Amino acid sequence: MNIKKIAQFAIGPVAGALLGFISLPLITWFFAPEDVGRIAMYNIALSLSVMLFSLGLDQAYVREYHESSNKIQLLKTSLFPGLLILTTCFSVSLLFSKDWLSSLLFDLESGFLSLLVMLSIFVAFLARFFSLILRMEQRALAFSIVQVSPKVFLISLVLIAVAILASPQTQDLVLITALSQFLTFFILFYLIKDAIWQLLKQRFDFNLFKTILAYGFPLIFGSLAFWGLTAIDKVLLKKISGLEELGLYSVSVSFAAAAAILQNVFSTVWAPTVYKWVADGENLDKIQDVHRYILFIVIVLFCLAGLLSWIVPFFLPSYYVEVQWVLISCLGYPLLYTLSETTVVGINVAKRTGLAMLSAILAFVFNIALSFILIPVYGAAGAAASTCAAFFLFFLLRTELSARVWVSFPRTLLYGYTFLLVFGACTSTLFGKDYATYSYVFWFVLFVSSLIIFKKELASFLRFVVARKKREIA
Incomplete structure (x- = not known):
């Protein structure tokens, strides 16, 4: 990787951090401190869910990428198990309670907010794997665009909301945050649309799955410990x-x-x-x-x-x-x-x-x-x-x-x-x-x-x- 490529990859975290100086302070002027806390819990739910349901296979995908002769099949085999488990868990949970997630995260009983969080977790899960395509293909500028876009959309949508709403509420802020994520996912989807089309035509390889699971699954425990170290305070x-x-x-x-x-x-x-x-x-x-x-x-x-x-x-x-x-x-x-x-x-x-x-x-x-x-x-x-x-x-x-x-x-x-x-x-x-x-x-x-x-x-x-x-x- 040359210096130019490294610089292009660095654009994402640098610009994202700089935009973070604008986004959250902006939110503090228009929303209550409790709502800022709720967005923190929203982000914790996304990061924990993506880490757990990935089964460590996202890291296994990166590890096996350069040695794989069929990279699209490797992606499908890495992605599908976690997606299936995630879908099953949410489907079962909705049969018993439609507002349990919003109660847990936001101290609010809202079926709409619970469904919105679930959709956000699905999108974040898919985005985790899809963004690895850009990373591994060293499409540095595209990768940085995907990292910066959520902050750009968030700032824009907050400004639109405060302009048209007399008194923005919790539901509005969660919806704005989720929409920022969804719009970014559409950009990511467009950038890798050819790979996604090929992904649909590939078969799932059970032998490959056993190999990468043996590598990836133990990594979950280390990731969980580090996640706890960074999130348990919140x-x-x-x-x-x-x-x-x-x-x-x-x-x-x-x-x-x-x-x-x-x-x-x-x-x-x-x-x-x-x-x-x-x-x-x-x-x-x-x-x-x-x-x-x-x-x-x-x-x-x-x-x-x-x-x-x-x-x-x-x-x-x-x-x-x-x-x-x-x-x-x-x-x-x-x-x-x-x-x-x-x-x-x-x-x-x-x-x-x-x-x-x-x-x-x-x-x-x-x-x-x-x-x-x-x-x-x-x-x-x-x-x-x-x-x-x-x-x-x-x-x-x-x-x-x-x-x-x-x-x-x-x-x-x-x-x-x-x-x-x-x-x-x-x-x-x-x-x-x-x-x-x-x-x-x-x-x-x-x-x-x-x-x-x-x-x-x-x-x-x-x-x-x-x-x-x-x-x-x-």
């Missing part, structure tokens, strides 16, 4: 503190999602690069350099959030004033996960994927325990601090286990700074509104210290920028 927050606190928390997460740009772009570039280095037995010394560069970036982003988050309330209704503190801990997921991607190389090289799953499971259990302690007292702030601390444990486990099964590397600086970041993030989130001055001083001192400790990396980066500018001028 589920428990709704259960313990209600939809209003979940709405506040969701807005905080949306602002912190800016850091997901780094996560998505880095993951796209890093994985193929580092495994090529390992395969060729060269540039292995550069892995440690990457550790330091990414650690420096993570420190800077945490510090900037701690120093500048007071700006955020200017873009939100007054109810969301505490977002400025909550979002600092919300950075824990994208930033610590990105940092762990640089240190987990050893586990993947040694093919000890069970250790990666163990890290997720232990962090997941820790998150649940801490959430039950903090959420009843601190609400959204407690959920954010719990998840941030859980991702610190996740990072520590991945890093330490990787160093033990492959090549050991210096970790004192790495652990020291990440501990300070998580300590600062959690204390700022929980107590920042009462001790704002101390919080700002902490982040400023940490920022200045990083400029001193990482002066070599900073100088190297500045030389690169200057050299690049000179080439552009020439």
